[in-house]
Amino acid sequence: MNKYFRHKRVEKIFGFIALFLALFAALLGDPYPESNLQEDMVRPLEIKGMQVDYITAVDLAKWLMEKEKNFILIDSRIDSEFDNYHIPSAKNRIFFESISENVQPDRTIVLYSDNNESSLEKWLELKQGGYIKVLLLDGGMRSWANEILFPDLSHNPGLNEEEIEKIRKTSLYFGGNPQLGEFYKGKTRKKYFREGC
Amino acid sequence: MIAPAYKLEFFGDGFSLIIALLIGIAFGFFIERGGLGNSRKLAAQFYLKDLTVFKVMFTAIITAMLGIFWLGWLGILDVTLIYINPTYLVPQIVGGFIFGAGFVIGGLCPGTSCVALATGKIDGIFVLGGIFFGIFIFGETYHYFYNFLYSSAAGSITLPQVLGIPWGIMVFTVVMIALLGFIGAERIEERNAIKKQGEK
Numbered sequence: 001m002n003k004y005f006r007h008k009r010v011e012k013i014f015g016f017i018a019l020f021l022a023l024f025a026a027l028l029g030d031p032y033p034e035s036n037l038q039e040d041m042v043r044p045l046e047i048k049g050m051q052v053d054y055i056t057a058v059d060l061a062k063w064l065m066e067k068e069k070n071f072i073l074i075d076s077r078i079d080s081e082f083d084n085y086h087i088p089s090a091k092n093r094i095f096f097e098s099i100s101e102n103v104q105p106d107r108t109i110v111l112y113s114d115n116n117e118s119s120l121e122k123w124l125e126l127k128q129g130g131y132i133k134v135l136l137l138d139g140g141m142r143s144w145a146n147e148i149l150f151p152d153l154s155h156n157p158g159l160n161e162e163e164i165e166k167i168r169k170t171s172l173y174f175g176g177n178p179q180l181g182e183f184y185k186g187k188t189r190k191k192y193f194r195e196g197c
Numbered sequence: 198m199i200a201p202a203y204k205l206e207f208f209g210d211g212f213s214l215i216i217a218l219l220i221g222i223a224f225g226f227f228i229e230r231g232g233l234g235n236s237r238k239l240a241a242q243f244y245l246k247d248l249t250v251f252k253v254m255f256t257a258i259i260t261a262m263l264g265i266f267w268l269g270w271l272g273i274l275d276v277t278l279i280y281i282n283p284t285y286l287v288p289q290i291v292g293g294f295i296f297g298a299g300f301v302i303g304g305l306c307p308g309t310s311c312v313a314l315a316t317g318k319i320d321g322i323f324v325l326g327g328i329f330f331g332i333f334i335f336g337e338t339y340h341y342f343y344n345f346l347y348s349s350a351a352g353s354i355t356l357p358q359v360l361g362i363p364w365g366i367m368v369f370t371v372v373m374i375a376l377l378g379f380i381g382a383e384r385i386e387e388r389n390a391i392k393k394q395g396e397k
Contacts, residue, residue, distance in 0.1 A: 179348075179350060
C-alpha cells in the first residue's frame with residue numbers, strides 16, 4: 001500500500017512539472033513564428049532602401065525548361081539536403097562561398113533555401129557583395145515541391161484541361177509526380193508504382 | 198544550435214544509424230518494462246480495463262512536445278529543421294482504422310510486436326508475420342490505391358497552423374488534455390477494478 005502511494009507521488013510530481021512547463025509555454029505563445037522572423041529580417045532591409053525581389057517557382061521552372069542561360073541558380077541549404085535533392089542546374093554552398101571569383105556582378109542570381117527566411121541572409125550577403133539582380137525563389141524548396149514537383153490538382157476543378165496539362169508536363173519534366181485526380185482526362189497518364197515509405 | 202545534429206551535419210549516415218540502433222534498443226527496453234510486450238495488456242485497453250497504453254503514449258507525446266518547445270526556445274534545437282510528415286487526411290483516417298482493427302485483433306502494434314517477439318511470445322511472431330504480409334500486399338497493389346493515397350493532401354501542416362493559435366497555447370492545451378485524461382483513465386481503471394472485486 002505504502003509503495004503504491006509512493007509510486008503515485010512520483011506521477012504527481014511529473015504531472016506538476018508538465019503543467020508548470022505548459023503554463024510557461026502558453027505565456028510565451030509563439031517563440032519563433034515564421035512570419036515574424038521574415039518581417040524582422042525584411043524590415044531593416046526596407047529601411048536601407050533595399051527591395052527584396054522574388055521569382056515564383058512556376059517562372060523559375062519556365063526559365064529552366066526554356067534553357068535560359070542568363071542566370072545562375074544557387075541552393076543555400078546544407079550539403080546533405082543539397083545532395084538529397086536540388087533543383088536541376090543549381091550550384092551548392094561551396095560555389096556560393098567563392099561566388100565573387102566566378103560570377104560577374106551584372107549576372108542574375110536566383111537564390112533558394114527551404115523557405116524565404118533562410119535565404120534572406122545570403123541574399124543580403126550577395127547584395128552587399130555588389131550583385132545587382134538577386135532574386136529569391138518565393139517560398140523556397142517548399143514552393144518548388146508543392147507547385148512544381150508534386151502539384152495537387154485533384155481538388156482544383158477551376159483549371160481548364162490545357163492548364164492542367166501544362167502543370168503535369170512541367171512536373172514530369174522535373175521528375176515530379178503530379179496528383180491529378182479525376183480532373184485529368186489525358187490519355188498519356190503515367191502508370192505509378194510504389195515510391196517507398 | 199546543436200540539434201537536430203544529423204541535419205546540421207555534426208555526423209554522417211553511418212553514425213546516425215548507430216544512434217538509431219541505440220534509440221531503438223532503449224525504445225524496446227522501455228516498452229517491455231512498461232508491460233506493453235503483452236498482448237493481453239494491450240487488448241485490455243480497448244475494453245477500458247487497463248489504460249497503460251493510453252498513459253504511456255500520451256506521456257511520450259507531451260514529453261516530446263515539451264522537450265521540442267523548450268529546447269527550441271533555449272536555442273538548442275532548430276525547430277524549422279524537424280521533418281513534419283505531410284497530411285493526407287482521408288487516407289490517414291482510413292489507415293488509422295485499419296491500424297486500430299489490427300491492433301484489437303492482434304493485441305499488438307508494430308513496435309510492441311517486435312518486443313513480444315524478442316521476449317519469445319508466439320503471438321508476436323504471428324503479428325510480425327502479418328505486418329510483413331500486409332506490407333507485401335500493399336506494395337504489390339500500391340498503384341491501384343494511388344489516387345486515394347494522395348487525396349486530400351494538406352501539406353506539412355501542424356495544429357497551431359490549422360487552428361491559428363500560438364504554439365505555446367497548443368502545447369498547454371494538449372498537456373491539459375493529457376493530464377485530465379490521466380486522471381480520467383485512473384478513475385476508469387479503479388472503477389473497473391472495484392467491479393471486478395464486486396463480481397467476486
